[in-house]
Amino acid sequence: MTVKTTLSFTDRHHRFLTDKVGEGVFASQSAAVAAALEQMIRDEEERAIALDAMAEEIRARMRTPHSEYVDPEGAFTAARARIGVARQG
Known part of the structure; x- marks a missing residue:
């Protein structure tokens, strides 16, 4: 489904969109904005995955018995x- 909306841009952003459409990178300004939004969606999804992975790693490390800790000096x-x-070389 396509929804029609009105957006406002700075002169800089409008020029950029117009240039990209003129260069044939995007079929229209709407297509350029849609591509930018899709990238933002992917970025947020990847960020959520990374944060979940880090949280799980922290939980796993918190479950590690103290006897299995690695001595930081020796590590x-x-x-x-x-x-x-x-540095000497």
Whole structure:
């Protein structure tokens, strides 16, 4: 279903839309706006997926017994050594 609506744009946005339609990137200004909205929808969906994944990772880490924690000093010893060598070279 298509809904007709009225939108207002700044001069800059209007020029951009007009240029993109003139270049053949979009068939119309409406098509350009629709493409932008579709991208925003995809971005929000991807953001929600990423946030859900991070939340699940945090929950999983919170369930990790303290005895399984990694010592932060030991975890980065090799990396610190490589950085030190690189800085000397």
